Amino acid sequence: MADIAFDNITQEVRGIVYPGKLRLRENDFMFKNDKTGKVDHFMRSDLVSAQWIARATGLGLRIKLKNDTSHRYDGFGDLDAEKVVKFFKTHFDIEITKRELCYKGFNWGDVEIDGDVLEMSVKNAMSFEIPLSNLSNATLNKNEIVFEFHLNDDAEICLSEMRIYTPGTEADRDGKAPLIYSKVTEKADIIQVTGDSLVEFKQLQCLQPRGRYDVKLYPSFIHLHGKSFDFKVPKSTITRLLLLPHPDNRQIFFVVQLDPPIKHGQTRYHFVILLFDKDSHVDIEMAASEEWLQEHFNGKLTQNVAGPEYEVVARIFKVSYNFVDLRTTQIILEHVINSF
Known part of the structure; x- marks a missing residue:
């Protein structure tokens, strides 16, 4: 199969949807942001897995790399998706799976951290996900964690803060909050207290x-x-x-x-x-x-x-x-x- 290209793919970055072009070649994967000129370029050996996620504007492709980072690209139609599935299977030896979504509007669920993504799921269906690179700070207060987000100056509306609460028990009053906080701060773009202070x-x-x-x-x-x-x-x-x-x-x-x-x-x-x-x-x-x-x-x-x-x-x-x-x-x- 020859190289394939898609001209109307988008990428969301901290509240702004940027148009771009995506190209799949036998040995690599490349996306160029039309506005900023930034290029995502990954070799075949960098790719670990891929998933389809339903979006309002079509299908979104989420790929995961060996370095535990994830990248998302939106705007694929059904015919485009068929081409991508075949290409990934033939050249990258990767089967693209479908990630089920939860549409019930629950504000509770199970938290999982996979690489640089925090995912909230309800009965194994994804409710929402947070790229941990979007976090600027995290604060632990007993069994509550406060997430603060990097803001995008170009975005009209930005998510600036989110709080999650983990119910405790008699044996463990703080619940899973300390564990989640520890895992998040390892991966997020947050100032880490490392080494000795002056x-x-x-x-x-x-x-x-x-x-x-x-x-x-x-x-x-x-x-x-x-x-x-x-x-x-x-x-x-x-x-x-x-x-x-x-x-x-x-x-x-x-x-x-x-x-x-x-x-x-x-x-x-x-x-x-x-x-x-x-x-x-x-x-x-x-x-x-x-x-x-x-x-x-x-x-x-x-x-x-x-x-x-x-x-x-x-x-x-x-x-x-x-x-x-x-x-x-x-x-x-x-x-x-x-x-x-």
Whole structure:
């Protein structure tokens, strides 16, 4: 059989349906996005399996690769599907199966994670699927998991958040939520806490988001670990660091300004606001060696940093994330005071 091509195939990417062209050749599979020019190119040896999924605009083809990633292409008609089935069987030695769908509208089901896809099914029929590469963050709160999604600036409507709840039992109150969370964070496009932090500050008082948090600084992000919630703040989102006096002159605000903000549910936090007593002193030991600190920070940080707590925290933040100066402005101070 000669190569076959389809000119009216589409690919959905985070809420936008892009037109493109798909070509099947004896040794490879290729799709080119007409708008972005991006090309998906897979060799025959990369392909593991393929499924048909019914769509509103025809049949969708989902292929799975050896690296556990899945790719979807829509817009196949019945005659097109026959050609694709025959081609896959002849040249790729793959039998394309049909994935049954659940049309009953249930909001419950069984969760399975296959490669980089989270799938909700009801009696073995798929209710919906989530490409885990679409996730920007996941938060575990007892037996509830909150998923936050990367947004597509070109899309008029985007799915921004989803919550799933796993009922617990007397023996296991959190249900399967911790297991699902662990598997999702392994595969999703989420900042992972790997390796040692540069430093850890225990139980800092935080006004936004409210609570007490253990704050760990990593080279590329900040990790706030609280009793109920975790936040990971990418270094690239930090726009300003500010030390601001409290009106009572006995306390100091340390403010980390963010753009874009971190989110919890519908609440957005443009500032991480820490509060310190002026008279509180600490002696902090950095996790890194003197040699490492000298190499990366040119002697601006030593292994032991002592002094007023607010000064120590601000100095380590400033040097770790390469900020030239700490600013203090009355406009920001008024905003901070009025924000809680």
